Amino acid sequence: xxxxxxxxxxxxxxxxxxxxxxxxxxxxxxxxxxxxxxxxxxxxxxxxxxxxxxxxxxxxxxxxxxxxxxxxxxxxxxxxxxxxxxxxxxxxxxxxxxxxxxxxxxxxxxxxxxxxxxxxxxxxxxxxxxxxxxxxxxxxxxxxxxxxxxxxxxxxxxxxxxxxxxxxxxxxxxxxxxxxxxxxxxxxxxxxxxxxxxxxxxxxxxxxxxxxxxxxxxxxxxxxxxxxxxxxxxxxxxxxxxxxxxxxxxxxxxxxxxxxxxxxxxxxxxxxxxxxxxxxxxxxxxxxxxxxxxxxxxxxxxxxxxxxxxxxxxxxxxxxxxxxxxxxxxxxxxxxxxxxxxxxxxxxxxxxxxxxxxxxxxxxxxxxxxxxxxxxxxxxxxxx
Numbered sequence: 001x002x003x004x005x006x007x008x009x010x011x012x013x014x015x016x017x018x019x020x021x022x023x024x025x026x027x028x029x030x031x032x033x034x035x036x037x038x039x040x041x042x043x044x045x046x047x048x049x050x051x052x053x054x055x056x057x058x059x060x061x062x063x064x065x066x067x068x069x070x071x072x073x074x075x076x077x078x079x080x081x082x083x084x085x086x087x088x089x090x091x092x093x094x095x096x097x098x099x100x101x102x103x104x105x106x107x108x109x110x111x112x113x114x115x116x117x118x119x120x121x122x123x124x125x126x127x128x129x130x131x132x133x134x135x136x137x138x139x140x141x142x143x144x145x146x147x148x149x150x151x152x153x154x155x156x157x158x159x160x161x162x163x164x165x166x167x168x169x170x171x172x173x174x175x176x177x178x179x180x181x182x183x184x185x186x187x188x189x190x191x192x193x194x195x196x197x198x199x200x201x202x203x204x205x206x207x208x209x210x211x212x213x214x215x216x217x218x219x220x221x222x223x224x225x226x227x228x229x230x231x232x233x234x235x236x237x238x239x240x241x242x243x244x245x246x247x248x249x250x251x252x253x254x255x256x257x258x259x260x261x262x263x264x265x266x267x268x269x270x271x272x273x274x275x276x277x278x279x280x281x282x283x284x285x286x287x288x289x290x291x292x293x294x295x296x297x298x299x300x301x302x303x304x305x306x307x308x309x310x311x312x313x314x315x316x317x318x319x320x321x322x323x324x325x326x327x328x329x330x331x332x333x334x335x336x337x338x339x340x341x342x343x344x345x346x347x348x349x350x351x352x353x354x355x356x357x358x359x360x361x362x363x364x365x366x367x368x369x370x371x372x373x374x375x376x377x378x379x380x381x382x383x384x
Contacts, residue, residue, distance in 0.1 A: 030065070031073040034093040037063050040133040042111040045103055047085040047162055054083060054103060063090055063099060070096050079104045087112025087163045089133055113141070113158050114165035116206075119182040121173050121329075122299055126151075128158050146185060159188070159211075166211065168218065170204040172332035173257045175296030179222070179330070183215045190214050199296060200250045200327025201226050229333050237340035242277045249339050254327035257335040258287035262357050266338035271345040272360065281348065283317035291315045291328035353377075 041061050045054060051074055055067035064070045073096055074080040082104035089111035090099055102110075111131040118125050126146050129138040142154040158164050166188055170179060176197045184192040191214040202219065203226035209218055234246040243249045256270050273283055290300050292313030309316075315324040331339075345360070349367035353359040354377035361367035 030069060031096045033095055035063055035095050035099070036065055037090065037092050037094060040092050040136070041090050042131065042133045043088045043090050043099075043103070044112070044163065045083060045085050045088065049083060049085070051080050051083060058099065063094065064096050070100070073097065074100055074104075085163065086110075087165075089131065112163055112165065113161065114138075114167065115155070115158060115188075117146075117166075117168045117182070117186055118171070119168065119174055119179060120171040121178070124182055126155065128155050165208065167206050167208045169206040170202070170222070170330070172204040172335065173254075173329045174204065175199065175329050176202055177295075177297045180215070180219070183218060186215075189218065191216065193219065197223060198326075200254050200330055202330045203229055204330055204332040226330070229336060233333065233336045233340050238342070241340065241342075242274060243340075248323060249336065250331070251323045251325075251327050253331035253336040253339040254329045255283070255285055255287060256339055257331035258329055259285060260358065263334060265357055266335055267341070267343035268345060268347060268360055269350065269358070270338045270342035272347045272350055274342055275346065275348045277322065279348065282319075282321060283323070285317050288315045288317040288324050288328055289313075291324070296329065 041063060043054075043057065043061070043063070051071055052067075055064070055070045055074075058064045058070060059067040071080070077097075077100065079100055084103060086103075087110070088102045090102065094102075111133055113128065113130045116127045116129065118127065124145060124147055125143055127143045128141045130141055131137075132139050141158075142152050144150075144152055144155070168183065168186070176199050179202055180193060180196055183189055188211045189209065190212060193215050197219055202222040205222070205225060207218055207221055230246050230250055234249060237243075237249070241249070243252065252270070252273060255273060256266055260266060260269050273285070275281075276283055286304055289304055289309055289311075292311070292315035293304075293308055294300055309318055312319050314320070315326075315328060317324060346362045347360040349361040349364070349370075350358040351367065351370050351374050353370070354374065359370040359373070361370055
């Protein structure tokens with residue numbers, strides 16, 4: 001009899017083990033399978049939220065078929081206690097495993113509301129915007145000029161929300177002084193700086209930060225990124241360029257950046273200045289003269305005078321030979337790349353053509369004709 005009981009017990013254990021294994025395999029399959037979402041959603045995880053609350057929210061929003069299975073998967077993965085507050089974009093068809101990774105591993109909000117501080121060459125603005133998960137596009141809620149307008153109520157309200165994201169975005173061609181002034185003026189960064197970083201070494205780009213970060217922290221990331229960009233582009237440079245060091249290329253890139261806003265012209269503009277250097281001509285570019293007048297600490301806001309064009313400064317390329325001693329702004333990657341891989345042309349002249357671009361020329365006679373056409377366009381614009 002005891003042998004019979006033992007045999008039955010063993011059989012039961014074997015069957016139970018197989019059943020348990022089957023349940024685990026079934027659960028794992030459902031946990032990693034595509035989820036039921038037919039459109040992306042924004043999942044809000046507030047500070048102090050627990051796993052049960054998150055799982056029930058996911059069930060209510062139709063992101064998981066079983067909140068219980070989601071909790072079991074989190075426990076089985078040892079991630080149940082790793083929830084991180086934030087706003088997370090859950091893509092269409094995201095599996096429970098993918099959602100769990102979003103809210104426990106990433107630690108970075110991917111949707112919701114963000115404040116963007118934009119620093120341009122001539123303007124600054126603050127944008128409050130929110131991601132529409134259905135389209136993946138941002139919807140602007142409010143914008144204002146921080147230099148002349150009081151912060152509107154929506155901005156103040158969004159700042160008080162714990163999950164709001166922050167970033168500062170630099171336009172190509174801003175000067176280091178402009179960047180420092182803008183960062184020092186932000187009410188979300190701490191510890192203003194007085195020393196202006198070296199011109200040219202702050203990469204125009206978008207930078208995420210958190211309230212309480214210091215201005216020096218953000219400036220350090222900008223410099224690190226620009227150094228990386230310059231090193232990468234220098235390593236991939238064309239042969240035979242008239243630069244002895246990456247710094248000289250950075251100086252030239254800043255001139256290219258200030259001379260044209262059209263991406264397709266950067267390589268041509270770079271070729272003009274390279275051709276001038278190789279032929280022993282002076283660069284004769286107005287943006288360097290402007291930098292000699294302002295040293296990057298203000299926008300000139302007018303045309304240059306004849307006195308300024310003749311004034312001897314370290315940056316006046318109508319007076320000095322070769323490159324100026326420093327960059328005249330912070331160039332973006334595209335201008336650095338164009339400077340190190342320029343178009344192959346014989347151009348040594350260019351002038352505005354009235355369309356926002358430039359007319360390029362090889363000979364002085366051709367250039368003079370282009371200048372005459374530009375003067376006619378200027379005259380017509382002044383009478384309109």
